[in-house]
Amino acid sequence: MDTLIQQLLNGLMLGSLYALVALGYTMVYGILRIINFAHGDLLMMGALIGLSIIRLLQSLFPGMPGLLVLLLATLGAMAACAALAVLIERVAYRRLRNAPRLAPLISGIGVSLLLQTVAMLVWSRNPQMFVQLLPLDPIEVTAGDELHAPAITNMTAIVTVGIALSLMAGLLLLVNHTRLGRAMRAVAENPQVASLMGINPNQVIVLTFAIGGALAALAGIMMASNYGSAHFYMGFLPGIKAFTAAVLGGIGNLKGAMLGGILLGLIEALGTGYLGEATGGVFGSSYQDVFAFMVLIAVLVLRPSGLLGERLASRA
Amino acid sequence: MTALTILQNTAPRAKFGLLLFALALLLAPWLVGSAGGNAWVRTLDFAMLYIMLALGLNIVVGYAGLLDMGFIAFYAVGAYLAALLSSPHLLAQFPALAAALPAGMHTPLWLILPLAALLAAGLGILLGAPTLRLRGDYLAIVTLGFGEIIRIFMRNLDRPINLTNGPKGISSVDPVQLFGVNFARTQEIFGLRLPSVYLYYYLFAAAMVVILFACIRLQHSRIGRAWLAIREDEQAAEAMGLNTRNLKLLAFAIGAAFGGVGGALFASFQGFVSPESFSLNESIAVLAMVVLGGMGHIPGVILGCVLLAALPETLRASMGTLQQTLFGQVLVDPEIIRQLFYGLALILAMLYRPAGLWPARTGGAR
Secondary structure: OHHHHHHHHHHHHHHHHHHHHHHHHHHHHHHHOOOOOOHHHHHHHHHHHHHHHHHHHHHHOOOOOHHHHHHHHHHHHHHHHHHHHHHHHHHHHHHHOOOOOHHHHHHHHHHHHHHHHHHHHHHOOOOEEOOOOOOOOOEEOOOOOOOOOOOEEOHHHHHHHHHHHHHHHHHHHHHHHOHHHHHHHHHHHOHHHHHHOOOOHHHHHHHHHHHHHHHHHHHHHHHHHHHOEEOOOOOHHHHHHHHHHHHHHOOOOHHHHHHHHHHHHHHHHHHHHHHHHHOOOOOOHHHHHHHHHHHHHHHHHHOOOOOOOOOOOOOO | OHHHHHHHHOOHHHHHHHHHHHHHHHHHHHHHHHHHOHHHHHHHHHHHHHHHHHHHHHHHHHHOOOOOOOOHHHHHHHHHHHHHHOOOHHHHHOHHHHHHOOOOOOOOHHHHHHHHHHHHHHHHHHHHHHHOOOOHHHHHHHHHHHHHHHHHHHHHOOOOOOOOOHHHOEEOOOOOEEOOEEOOOOEEEOOEEEOHHHHHHHHHHHHHHHHHHHHHHHHOOHHHHHHHHHHHOHHHHHHOOOOHHHHHHHHHHHHHHHHHHHHHHHHHHHOEEOHHHHOHHHHHHHHHHHHHHOOOOHHHHHHHHHHHHHHHHHHHHHHHHHHHHHHOOOOOOHHHHHHHHHHHHHHHHHHHOOOOOOOOOOOOOO
């Protein structure tokens, strides 16, 4: 029981991070029908930029309270990544809107490689210690007994899940109940007709990328806070997994991305937690990353439109 | 026979080009070797391996239009097969096998190459069968996942039975031994002293030419034309009566087989395989070669390979010394600059030359 609760807690934390990143994939896909391959690297840039801001603030104002530092760094990193996402759209995707499907994907791979290289140049190849500003002290959730360790969590994880969930709720409100949200849905439906109705599709697309970039940066900082380190390659796996989450929930569907993210997090945590036991220790936690890929392949083969997605016409 | 027909059917200008290509292929190691020494010939060896890989990927991406981002997995499978079949690793794990083979595990290359091709092709079909219904961009991500899964398994299959020796990899793989010639040693043939890297160069070049020839024949065959039709418009191709599923599977299998052969040669050449040689970045590197050179156009693909394979060595030689003289130390690792180039090459190629540096002459390449 303690193990189960522990894995559920881990999965929820991981899943809310995946969901934040998956939203970026799904919004861009919903409007442009492209996979922004560099989205995972925005997460990485967010974490590293946030780290630099924290270091800067701490050296300038040594007495500043930790929570304020973290808040400022997070906002700064989100703004920076929003700008970066807009830049990526402008440079790598805008010219390719009417190109064959593979073209934006390949240029996205290029951008991803480029961002990783820039990160290596600026922050070096070595993992950077991420400054802990929220307490990581264990909080016991269950009592535990002699045989089982109690299930634990900590403040960082709680804050992560809380912020992620409230931001998702905010995004749903934005998309479903504001003028901008209506414009976004209209452009996703049909850009030409939307522009006839007085919407500027380019503006909407830029905003979509900006929101996605900001969410990815937030996820990056949360991930780095939870694991205590940040490095140039940290965006790749979460990026792929978040994409899996978006596909699992039905790509193009916001609620789907959230559901898919949290489900994937839970699958991964439970799978990793019980795989060792189920196979008598033959397959251990080193196979954690295989789960996401298996889920991806299974979903695409069995239900390509995902859990909540509408059926998309095949456009080769 | 078929080689003759090709010669007869080619225009004089193309014939001249072929002759030039053959001459360059024969003389390349001597030119490069006298200018830069054996390290550069080694680079050339790798360029040959990359050409084999890129030609294989070109069938999948360039002809059939299926973006495979886990292509390096087939290379890895070929390499691991060769490593297992010609190193002491398996015998050390299974004493029963060691008793059965007192002379040790030394499978000849003649057997390893077809096995590697078959295994990789089988894996290609296994991967392709469930995924080929997917749209192009989904397929890319799924193949990427497949490549990662293969690598994760190679890294972790040292338990329960030690099959791959985990992250440490398999070492002391036999060097190539053909016609009683050991490729790991300097050999003297007709009074010419041929160091090991030269021997491997000619072996790889020969294998590359075989693959190249197969590619050219495939491209002009009924199958090749069918692939192009699928690439241009899958629904139309299906309406014309093509069995698109089988044709796509065939593209996957043939491309994979070439990758497997390249991998087996790589393992014998290196004498060592480990999971880290087969990371996603390698898949992207091969993809960059195909895309930069010209998807679906063989001379372009070869050009892309030579350019990008020579790049790291060139950078190491030039950027390293340049920085040394300018700043008194190496500030930026040439390896990082190489990645920068790969990234830029992919973006710029897509933005400004979507058909590559040396595109096919007829029609759009995609």
